[in-house]
Amino acid sequence: xxxxxxxxxxxxxxxxxxxxxxxxxxxxxxxxxxxxxxxxxxxxxxxxxxxxxxxxxxxxxxxxxxxxxxxxxxxxxxxxxxxxxxxxxxxxxxxxxxxxxxxxxxxxxxxxxxxxxxxxxxxxxxxxxxxxxxxxxxxxxxxxxxxxxxxxxxxxxxxxxxxxxxxxxxxxxxxxxxxxxxxxxxxxxxxxxxxxxxx
Numbered sequence: 514x515x516x517x518x519x520x521x522x523x524x525x526x527x528x529x530x531x532x533x534x535x536x537x538x539x540x541x542x543x544x545x546x547x548x549x550x551x552x553x554x555x556x557x558x559x560x561x562x563x564x565x566x567x568x569x570x571x572x573x574x575x576x577x578x579x580x581x582x583x584x585x586x587x588x589x590x591x592x593x594x595x596x597x598x599x600x601x602x603x604x605x606x607x608x609x610x611x612x613x614x615x616x617x618x619x620x621x622x623x624x625x626x627x628x629x630x631x632x633x634x635x636x637x638x639x640x641x642x643x644x645x646x647x648x649x650x651x652x653x654x655x656x657x658x659x660x661x662x663x664x665x666x667x668x669x670x671x672x673x674x675x676x677x678x679x680x681x682x683x684x685x686x687x688x689x690x691x692x693x694x695x696x697x698x699x700x701x702x703x704x705x706x707x708x709x710x711x712x
Contacts, residue, residue: 518553520653520687521615525549527646528622532629556611563604619653652687659683 529540574594623646630642663679 517612517615517656518556519550520649520656521619522549522553523649524619524622524653527649528626530645531626531642560604560608560611567604623650652690655690656683656687659686 526541529537533540571593626642626646630639630646633639633642659679659682663676663683666679
């Protein structure tokens with residue numbers, strides 16, 4: 514949830530930078546950035562707190578050992594004696610609404626971004642604008658595709674090693690890639706990497 518919220522904020526950053534560049538300083542000042550980051554972390558903490566409260570109140574009758582590196586909700590629900598899915602349904606509906614609204618916002622923002630980029634007359638300007646957006650789209654696509662596959666895959670193909678790999682892919686790799694991808698736009702860093710490779 515936190516990762517998706519941060520990806521939504523980064524999408525808004527790209528939208529303002531490309532579609533409203535003259536208003537960038539006012540729309541994304543330090544105060545606005547602090548408010549957006551606080552809202553993202555607060556929503557993620559609330560979501561985690563609700564899930565934690567719900568899972569700790571479940572009666573476990575199959576022990577408490579998980580064959581997983583990550584203590585994720587679906588694996589905990591498998592250990593429950595009662596039918597936990599009805600209890601989780603409310604949380605899932607709220608989460609789905611928030612994620613759906615964020616996804617619609619991201620799609621709308623990128624439609625506006627691509628419309629603005631295609632109106633840029635110079636090819637160099639278009640390339641620069643696309644190079645600003647494509648790393649974010651790559652991380653977003655990786656996160657969404659692995660998270661969707663992990664949550665929507667049929668139980669028949671579930672295995673501990675596949676579950677672990679998917680968990681690492683959508684919870685560790687996108688946050689780890691974000692600083693690397695966004696710092697690669699820094700020209701000094703590119704020059705330093707190029708010098709290291711040629712030396």
